[in-house]
Amino acid sequence: MDANIAVVGLGYVGLPVAVALAERLASEGVRVTGYDIAAGRVAQLKAGHDATHEIDDNRLASCGLAFSDDPAVLADATMIIVTVPTPITEERRPDLSPLQRACETIGPRLQKGALVVFESTVFPGVTEDICGPWLAAHSGLSQGSDFALGYSPERINPGDHVHRLESITKIIAADSEPALERMRAVYGRIVDAGLHEAPSIKVAEAAKVIENTQRDLNIALMNEIALIFDRMGLATRDVLAAAGTKWNFLPFTPGLVGGHCIGVDPFYLTAAAEKLGYRPEVILAGRRINDAMGQAIAQKVVKLLIGQGVSPCRARVGVMGLTFKQDVPDIRNSKVPDILDELREYGIEALVSDPLADPEAARREYGLTLSPSSALVQLDALVLAVNHADYLANPSDLVARVRAGGVLVDVKSALDREGLPEELVYWSL
Numbered sequence: 001m002d003a004n005i006a007v008v009g010l011g012y013v014g015l016p017v018a019v020a021l022a023e024r025l026a027s028e029g030v031r032v033t034g035y036d037i038a039a040g041r042v043a044q045l046k047a048g049h050d051a052t053h054e055i056d057d058n059r060l061a062s063c064g065l066a067f068s069d070d071p072a073v074l075a076d077a078t079m080i081i082v083t084v085p086t087p088i089t090e091e092r093r094p095d096l097s098p099l100q101r102a103c104e105t106i107g108p109r110l111q112k113g114a115l116v117v118f119e120s121t122v123f124p125g126v127t128e129d130i131c132g133p134w135l136a137a138h139s140g141l142s143q144g145s146d147f148a149l150g151y152s153p154e155r156i157n158p159g160d161h162v163h164r165l166e167s168i169t170k171i172i173a174a175d176s177e178p179a180l181e182r183m184r185a186v187y188g189r190i191v192d193a194g195l196h197e198a199p200s201i202k203v204a205e206a207a208k209v210i211e212n213t214q215r216d217l218n219i220a221l222m223n224e225i226a227l228i229f230d231r232m233g234l235a236t237r238d239v240l241a242a243a244g245t246k247w248n249f250l251p252f253t254p255g256l257v258g259g260h261c262i263g264v265d266p267f268y269l270t271a272a273a274e275k276l277g278y279r280p281e282v283i284l285a286g287r288r289i290n291d292a293m294g295q296a297i298a299q300k301v302v303k304l305l306i307g308q309g310v311s312p313c314r315a316r317v318g319v320m321g322l323t324f325k326q327d328v329p330d331i332r333n334s335k336v337p338d339i340l341d342e343l344r345e346y347g348i349e350a351l352v353s354d355p356l357a358d359p360e361a362a363r364r365e366y367g368l369t370l371s372p373s374s375a376l377v378q379l380d381a382l383v384l385a386v387n388h389a390d391y392l393a394n395p396s397d398l399v400a401r402v403r404a405g406g407v408l409v410d411v412k413s414a415l416d417r418e419g420l421p422e423e424l425v426y427w428s429l
Contacts, residue, residue, distance in 0.1 A: 006077035010036040014083035018088040020190040022065035042069040048121035075109040107138020117150035122273035124202040148179035153208030173204035218252040220286035226254040252429040256335035257290040266300035294338025313347030318376035321386025322354040381407035388412035
């Protein structure tokens with residue numbers, strides 16, 4: 001068992017891993033340190049609070065995890081687990097710069113015999129062919145003989161209190177049997193659901209990148225049929241409820257596809273395929289459909305307003321929800337700004353509110369000023385973009401925000417349409 005373990009990156013993925021390791025390995029004399037370059041994040045965690053809401057304050061205070069923004073703490077680690085983000089560029093190409101910076105930080109402090117395990121989503125080959133050489137270049141050590149590599153893709157689902165780190169089978173792979181045995185010893189202690197040992201690191205990398213690609217394509221199909229059924233005058237939720245009575249019909253639903261995984265990971269696979277001379281068709285088609293849904297929803301809002309005799313440029317429109325999914329504060333790659341941008345093309349400066357989103361992050365990432373919920377009243381149209389539990393707990397509050405004869409757009413079909421006033425124009429995907 002490795003005596004000193006460091007987790008690099010303390011976001012949605014890294015913090016749950018670090019906390020679980022600290023909780024379960026302390027009794028075996030293992031020291032676990034969580035490292036992050038963001039001093040503010042580290043200070044917040046030291047104060048006993050996790051702004052991502054993945055770890056509650058009581059658990060954070062009692063887990064025994066050490067926090068630091070000083071890279072010197074990595075020098076003592078015999079196992080380093082890297083959980084930094086892997087985003088895409090504006091050109092929708094893989095952005096490996098966070099991984100590169102992590103390797104540049106770890107390299108000078110990497111001790112001989114250490115094992116470096118990556119959990120970040122990548123295309124096959126990144127761990128051994130890119131990260132390994134980066135570590136070697138910055139450490140002066142030889143890959144494979146002086147230090148070992150492992151890969152164990154993250155499967156964290158933000159806001160999900162059922163499918164947690166401990167209850168999801170963990171894939172592990174390494175560049176040698178001794179390294180794999182070290183991963184078994186560590187991950188086997190924290191993952192109750194068990195481990196799946198992939199035959200190679202590249203297989204494990206490929207498995208991760210297709211998980212979200214498959215989900216992305218299934219949602220794209222639902223989005224496309226929702227657009228078709230809308231033109232037919234059919235409610236997609238009714239069609240899916242009927243089709244869902246067949247035992248092998250998959251329960252996917254239409255909606256906005258954002259976040260740090262589903263809307264990003266497919267581009268890692270397609271970029272790797274294009275380097276090999278293969279142009280993916282289905283995967284990229286799914287991405288185009290999902291990326292266009294914000295625009296499609298905004299255009300529907302405009303059509304409904306015109307249908308009610310309201311000029312778009314004079315319409316008062318409110319959007320509730322900015323985060324990429326319900327009941328989480330994460331706004332990364334949210335597609336709600338796409339709705340706002342398209343509404344702006346029609347002269348509509350919509351108000352947007354979200355009780356969970358950080359106002360400063362909204363300004364920094366999207367140039368948006370969040371309005372208080374109390375400001376979203378006397379609306380010609382209300383867009384329920386994110387179905388936070390607080391919103392759904394009081395549907396009458398949503399209705400009261402819309403003037404008589406106004407429009408209510410329910411993106412995720414979260415409301416009971418039968419309980420809504422007849423004079424309200426209701427539409428959902």
